[in-house]
Amino acid sequence: MRLDEFESVFRSAVKPTFAYAPPTLGRVMLVTHGEDAATRAVEPAVKRLLASLDGPPSLELLTVGLADWVTPAGLLDLVQEQAPDLVVTWRNLAGAPGALRWDLGPVVHALTQGSERPVLLLPDPHRADFGERVATPRRVLVVTDHLTGDDRLANWGVALTPNHGHLHLAHIEDQTTFDHYVDVISRLPDIDTDRARVQLRDKLLGLPRAYCASLKQVLADQHVDEQIVDLVELGDPIARYPDLVAEHRIDLLICNTKDPGQRAMDALAHALAVELHDLPLLLL
Amino acid sequence: MHHAPAVAASTTWIFVAVLVGMIVALALEERLHAKKSMITGVFAVLSLGLGAALGVLPFGDVTLPNGHHVGLPVYIPAVDWEVIAIILGASLFIDVISRSGIFSWMAITLTRVSGGDPLRLLGFYAALTVLFSAVLNNVTAMIIVGSLTVVSLGKLERKDLLLGFLLTEGLLTNIGGLLTLISSVPNIILGNKAGIPFVDFFIVAAPYALVATLVTLAMAVVLFDIKPLENNEARFAAAARVASFDPDDGIESRAFFRLSWGLLAAFILTIATTTVLPGVRELGMGFVAMAFAVVAMLRYKHEVDRNYAALDWDLLFFFIFLFVVINVMEHAQVLHLLGGAIGALVASGDVTGAAGLLWSSALASSVTDNVPLAAVMGTILSDQGLPTDSHLWWATIFGTNLGGNFTPIGSASTVVAVSVIHRQGLDMSFLRFVRAALPFALVHVLLATAYVLLVLR
Numbered sequence: 001m002r003l004d005e006f007e008s009v010f011r012s013a014v015k016p017t018f019a020y021a022p023p024t025l026g027r028v029m030l031v032t033h034g035e036d037a038a039t040r041a042v043e044p045a046v047k048r049l050l051a052s053l054d055g056p057p058s059l060e061l062l063t064v065g066l067a068d069w070v071t072p073a074g075l076l077d078l079v080q081e082q083a084p085d086l087v088v089t090w091r092n093l094a095g096a097p098g099a100l101r102w103d104l105g106p107v108v109h110a111l112t113q114g115s116e117r118p119v120l121l122l123p124d125p126h127r128a129d130f131g132e133r134v135a136t137p138r139r140v141l142v143v144t145d146h147l148t149g150d151d152r153l154a155n156w157g158v159a160l161t162p163n164h165g166h167l168h169l170a171h172i173e174d175q176t177t178f179d180h181y182v183d184v185i186s187r188l189p190d191i192d193t194d195r196a197r198v199q200l201r202d203k204l205l206g207l208p209r210a211y212c213a214s215l216k217q218v219l220a221d222q223h224v225d226e227q228i229v230d231l232v233e234l235g236d237p238i239a240r241y242p243d244l245v246a247e248h249r250i251d252l253l254i255c256n257t258k259d260p261g262q263r264a265m266d267a268l269a270h271a272l273a274v275e276l277h278d279l280p281l282l283l284l
Numbered sequence: 285m286h287h288a289p290a291v292a293a294s295t296t297w298i299f300v301a302v303l304v305g306m307i308v309a310l311a312l313e314e315r316l317h318a319k320k321s322m323i324t325g326v327f328a329v330l331s332l333g334l335g336a337a338l339g340v341l342p343f344g345d346v347t348l349p350n351g352h353h354v355g356l357p358v359y360i361p362a363v364d365w366e367v368i369a370i371i372l373g374a375s376l377f378i379d380v381i382s383r384s385g386i387f388s389w390m391a392i393t394l395t396r397v398s399g400g401d402p403l404r405l406l407g408f409y410a411a412l413t414v415l416f417s418a419v420l421n422n423v424t425a426m427i428i429v430g431s432l433t434v435v436s437l438g439k440l441e442r443k444d445l446l447l448g449f450l451l452t453e454g455l456l457t458n459i460g461g462l463l464t465l466i467s468s469v470p471n472i473i474l475g476n477k478a479g480i481p482f483v484d485f486f487i488v489a490a491p492y493a494l495v496a497t498l499v500t501l502a503m504a505v506v507l508f509d510i511k512p513l514e515n516n517e518a519r520f521a522a523a524a525r526v527a528s529f530d531p532d533d534g535i536e537s538r539a540f541f542r543l544s545w546g547l548l549a550a551f552i553l554t555i556a557t558t559t560v561l562p563g564v565r566e567l568g569m570g571f572v573a574m575a576f577a578v579v580a581m582l583r584y585k586h587e588v589d590r591n592y593a594a595l596d597w598d599l600l601f602f603f604i605f606l607f608v609v610i611n612v613m614e615h616a617q618v619l620h621l622l623g624g625a626i627g628a629l630v631a632s633g634d635v636t637g638a639a640g641l642l643w644s645s646a647l648a649s650s651v652t653d654n655v656p657l658a659a660v661m662g663t664i665l666s667d668q669g670l671p672t673d674s675h676l677w678w679a680t681i682f683g684t685n686l687g688g689n690f691t692p693i694g695s696a697s698t699v700v701a702v703s704v705i706h707r708q709g710l711d712m713s714f715l716r717f718v719r720a721a722l723p724f725a726l727v728h729v730l731l732a733t734a735y736v737l738l739v740l741r
Contacts, residue, residue, distance in 0.1 A: 003427050003430070003431055003700070003703065003704060003707065006388075006427050006428050006431035006432070007431040007434060007435060009388050009431075009533075009534050010388065010391075010392070010431055010432045010434075010435040010436070010529075011435055012533055012534070013388065013392050013529050013530050013531065013533040013534065014435065014439055014528050014529055014530075015528050015529075015530045015533070016528070017524075017527070017528045019524075210530075
C-alpha cells in the first residue's frame with residue numbers, strides 16, 4: 001500500500017514557518033555580587049546591548065546584590081517576586097576566580113534551570129575589555145538546532161539585531177549521530193543506504209533552511225531591515241559554533257536552555273557558555 | 285478455435301460450484317490472508333484442469349482476422365488483452381507523471397485555497413476525490429486524498445473531523461469512478477462489451493456524478509456535523525497553518541512538471557477521441573494507454589524498472605486469471621445458465637428489469653468484488669445482443685460501481701478508506717461502517733435508479 005508514501009509526500013510539503021512576535025522589555029534585573037567599580041560599568045553596558053529592543057523609553061533596571069538574595073534559592077524567590085522580563089548576570093558570580101574558565105557557577109545554573117526568565121550572561125565585568133565586549137551587537141548568532149522552528153529564539157535575535165545589522169541563524173546537525181544512523185541503515189537490507197544517506201541529509205538540512213527562508217520572507221514583509229545569514233550544515237556542534245563565532249565576528253550569541261529534559265543545559269548550551277566566556281550570551 | 289462440445293447439465297453445475305467458490309473466496313479475501321490474484325489463480329488452474337478433464341474446452345488453432353491459423357494455448361485468447369493493456373498502460377502512465385508532483389501540487393494548492401476552513405476543505409477534497417477517481421484509479425485517488433486529509437487535518441488540529449472526511453471521500457471514489465469509461469475496471473469491461481464511446485460515456489455519467497456528489501456533500505455536512513470557522517481569529521489561524529504547505533515541494537523538475545500537465549491533457553484528449561481517430565480507432569484504447577506510458581517513461585529511461593516495480597501486479601494477474609475463469613465458465617455453459625436467469629429478470633419489464641439489474645448488481649457488489657461481476661454480466665448482456673444505448677448496460681454499470689458503498693469490503697477504495705481510518709487509531713468496525721455508509725449508499729442507488737428509469741430509458 002502506498003499510503004505511507006503519500007503521507008510522507010504531504011508531510012514533507014509542510015514547512016516550518018516563522019511567526020513574527022518581537023519581545024518587549026520593561027523590567028530588567030541585574031544580579032551582581034555587590035557594588036564595586038567594575039559592576040557600576042555593567043548598567044550602561046547592558047543598556048547599550050539592549051538598545052535595539054522595543055520597550056518603554058526608559059528601561060527599568062533593578063540591580064540586586066548578594067545581600068538581597070544570599071543563596072541561589074533566595075535569588076530564585078526574588079526573581080519570581082519581581083518578575084523581570086530579563087535577568088542579567090555573569091559567569092561564576094561570587095565564585096572562586098580560578099573556576100571561571102571551567103564553570104558557570106551555581107547562580108547561572110539556578111537561573112537557567114530554576115526559572116523561566118531569559119538570562120543574559122555577560123563576560124566578567126572585571127575584564128579590561130568588558131566595555132568593548134558588551135556593546136550594541138552588530139552581529140548576532142542564533143543557535144536554532146535545538147528545535148527547528150523555535151520562534152522565541154529567532155524573535156529575540158531579530159529584536160536584538162539593530163537595523164542594517166547581521167542576524168545569523170545557525171543549525172549544525174550532529175555529524176556523529178547522522179553517521180551512526182546511516183551505519184544502522186547500512187545494516188538494513190530493505191533500505192538503499194546511499195539513497196537513505198542523501199535523502200536523510202537533505203531533509204535534515206532542508207527543514208532549517210526552509211525555516212530561514214520563511215523568516216527572511218516574514219521580515220521582508222514587516223520591513224525589518226536586517227541582513228539574514230543562514231548557516232546550516234552537518235558537523236560537530238560543540239567544535240563548530242566557536243569557529244562560526246570567530247569566522248563571523250559575532251557580538252552576541254542566543255541559544256535555548258529550556259527544554260523538558262534539561263538536555264540543552266547539560267550539553268550544547270552549557271558547553272558553549274563555558275567555551276565562549278568572552279562573549280555575551282542570551283540563554284532563553 | 286474449434287467449437288466447444290455439448291456440455292452435460294451436471295458438468296455445468298460442477299462449474300457453477302467452482303464459480304461460487306471463487307466469489308465466496310474473494311469475499312473472504314481478508315480472512316484467507318490471500319491476495320486476489322492468488323485466489324483467482326487457484327480457481328483459474330482448477331477451472332482449466334477440470335475443463336480439460338471433463339472435455340468442455342475447445343483445444344486447437346486460433347483463426348486470425350487475415351484467415352491464418354495460429355496455435356495458442358487455450359488460456360491465451362481467454363484473456364481480454366485490451367482491458368489488460370488499458371490497465372497496464374494507464375497505471376504506468378499515471379505512476380510516471382505522478383512523480384512530477386502534479387497530483388500532490390493540485391491537492392496542496394486546493395488545501396491552501398481552502399484557508400483551512402473545514403467546510404470549504406470538505407468541498408475541495410470531495411471535488412478532488414471525484415476528479416482523481418475519474419482520471420486515476422479509485423484506489424490511488426483514495427490514497428492521495430486520504431493521506432492529504434490525515435496530514436492537513438492534523439496540521440489544523442481537527443482530527444475530530446477525520447472519520448467524516450475519510451468516509452465521505454471513500455464513498456465519493458465510487459461516484460468519481462463512474463465519470464469516464466476508464467475511471468473504473470467495471471466501466472472498462474462493461475463499456476467495452478457494450479461498445480460505448482468515451483465521450484458518450486462521459487455525457488451520460490457526468491450529470492449523475494455531479495448530482496450524487498452534491499447530495500453526498502450535503503449529507504456529510506449534516507451527518508458528520510461539519511461547520512465553517514466561526515470568526516476571523518479562527519480563520520486567520522487556520523489560514524496560517526495551511527499556508528505552511530508548500531505545493532512545490534514534490535516538484536523535482538519544473539520542465540517535467542509542465543510536460544506532465546501536457547501529457548495528461550493529451551492522454552485524456554486522445555482517449556476521448558480514440559473511436560474517431562483513424563488508425564488509433566483500430567488499435568484501441570489499450571494502445572493509447574501503452575503509447576502514453578512509453579512516452580512518459582522516456583523521462584526515466586535509465587530506471588524504468590522502478591516504474592515496473594510500482595505496478596500493481598496483484599491487480600493485473602487478478603484480471604488475467606479472472607478472464608481465464610470466466611472463459612472456462614462460458615465454455616461450461618455456466619454463463620448461459622446465469623444468462624437465462626438474467627434474461628428472465630430483463631424480460632420482467634422495462635422498469636422492473638432495469639431496476640432489478642441495478643439493485644441486484646449493487647447488492648452483489650457490496651459483498652464481493654465488482655470486477656468478476658462486471659466480467660460475468662458483460663459477457664451475459666453482450667450475448668443477449670443488447671444495443672449500445674440500452675439503459676440495461678447503464679443499470680449494470682451503476683449497480684456494479686455503487687454497490688461498493690454499502691460495506692467496507694465492497695470496493696477496493698473503501699477498503700483503503702477503512703485502512704486509513706484504522707492507521708489513525710480510529711474505531712471503524714464492519715457494522716459501524718455499514719451504519720454510517722448505509723444512508724449514503726441507499727441514496728446513491730436510489731438516485732441512479734431514478735436516473736436510469738426516468739432519463740436513460
